[in-house]
Amino acid sequence: MHIQPTNRNSISGGADTAAIPDMNSGHVQTESYRQGLHGPYALWFTTGSAPSADFDTTFWEALNPSGLTTFANRGYVRGTASGIPSAFSDKITVGWANSAAQYWVKASSAGAFTSPKMKPGTYTQTLYKNELAVGTTSVTVSAGSTVTANIADTHVDDKxxxxxxxxxxxxxxxxxxxxxxxxxxxxxxxxxxxxxxxxxxxxxxxxxxxxxxxxxxxxxxxxxxxxxxxxxxxxxxxxxxxxxxxxxxxxxxxxxxxxxxxxxxxxxxxxxxxxxxxxxxxxxxxxxxxxxxxxxxxxxxxxxxxxxxxxxxxxxxxxxxxxxxxx
CATH class of the missing domain: 2.60.120.260 (Galactose-binding domain-like)
Known part of the structure; x- marks a missing residue:
């Protein structure tokens, strides 16, 4: 999601400032759109420091919107990423994607990672050195369980x-x-x-x-x-x-x-x-x-x-x- 700040005149004639969420701009789109339920999203306004805690979005489950997969019906992936050069130990990311969903998480400097709560399904798990994909594997997520799936940097530039x-x-x-x-x-x-x-x-x-x-x-x-x-x-x-x-x-x-x-x-x-x-x-x-x-x-x-x-x-x-x- 891209937030586009704008200054504009309101309908009443006064000036206001708006933050417009641009969900699908279409610019440099590298994958097909994933349709279906999107959100919820949370937006913090701070003095520049990181928010102190994650916003609790569990209230969505009580609303029961169509297409929502509850936390209880999701699963996790846990593992270790290896082979990333030490110069990039603070820039290790692991991602998961299929035609319905995608997720990312930052790994520790030692490569340990645990995914967000994920919809059940089979995903391509990708290891990123900063923003470059350097390894892939396949992993299947089941509801209510955690699967272990380690992944290694196989990119030739690191060898x-x-x-x-x-x-x-x-x-x-x-x-x-x-x-x-x-x-x-x-x-x-x-x-x-x-x-x-x-x-x-x-x-x-x-x-x-x-x-x-x-x-x-x-x-x-x-x-x-x-x-x-x-x-x-x-x-x-x-x-x-x-x-x-x-x-x-x-x-x-x-x-x-x-x-x-x-x-x-x-x-x-x-x-x-x-x-x-x-x-x-x-x-x-x-x-x-x-x-x-x-x-x-x-x-x-x-x-x-x-x-x-x-x-x-x-x-x-x-x-x-x-x-x-x-x-």
Whole structure:
């Protein structure tokens, strides 16, 4: 649920302030709607601190609305998430989803978790490292019982040693240039850092100088890096993205070599990043850099936006970076 604050004139002619719950905006929708009973919802107004206690919604059971599954007729999932890198021990989430319902819970730093009260059914249980899905399993929940279902991080990025890496493979552009502003500012906002003419140097540039998004009409972005003689030869470049618009996906050149164009990502039919979000379908693209391309010393990678569409400035095809790495 998204709360949209607005200032408007009331019917009586005076001014008031309204908080409008926007339940299904349709922007960057990655799953089909789950219809049926929604709620109840509770909204706290505080000075900025977290609410002291959960709001008691058990009164709904006495109202007995159609479609409600009572707490007594729900079940729990308990388990331990393992394999998440220690740097993300405070960002472990476990989720459950099927066509009728979905739930999430934050795991402890040791990976222990207990689900909310869940409707009976079979769910896909997903482990998230921050916002990136890194493991799945299936679990069946029965009314009035608790099932144990451990889950492990099986994502290749957490098992790979890279020659160099820019950003974290965690499903977000956190740390990149303008990532701290995109939720409250349009990319064209004058308070944003510049998007064009960026060259990032591995080993000396700050991660915060690398753009969180690349726009076809504004890019490309260049990455320069040095390699030793033992690091050249055939290598793999990986670029992960969190969201794309108009079929935007990365193509690259490395020194004099150019990659092929990968297949277009799923079209979410939404402008996404210009509406203040980076969240969408996470995608990973790998490029086999052939032997003889990389050299001992200075190398240059250039990343472009490929698409069958076009547009002006920030409405041109684009994508949001998650991370880049060479191995």
């Amino acid at each position: 790979t040693t890279y020659i160099w890496q820019i950003g974290d493979f965690d499903g977000t552009p956190a740390g990149f240039k303008n990532a701290d502003k995109i939720e409250t500012m349009h990319p064209s906002d004058s308070r944003m850092g510049g998007w064009s003419g960026i060259t990032y140097t591995v080993g000396s540039s700050s991660v915060s100088s690398f753009p969180m998004a690349l726009f076809q009409a504004i890019g490309p972005v260049k990455v320069t890096f040095n390699l030793s003689s033992s690091q050249i030869g055939a290598r793999t470049l990986k670029i992960a993205t969190t969201l794309a618009f108009a079929g935007g996906r990365p193509t690259v050149t490395v020194n004099g070599w150019s990659s092929s164009t990968p297949p277009a990502p799923t079209d979410l039919n939404s402008r996404g990043v210009t509406r203040g979000t980076w969240r969408g379908n996470n995608n990973e693209y790998t490029y086999a850099v052939p032997s003889g391309t990389l050299v001992a010393g200075s190398n240059t990678l250039t990343v472009y936006v490929a698409s069958g569409s076009s547009g002006d400035a920030y409405l041109s095809p684009n994508f949001v970076f998650d991370a880049l790495a060479l191995y």
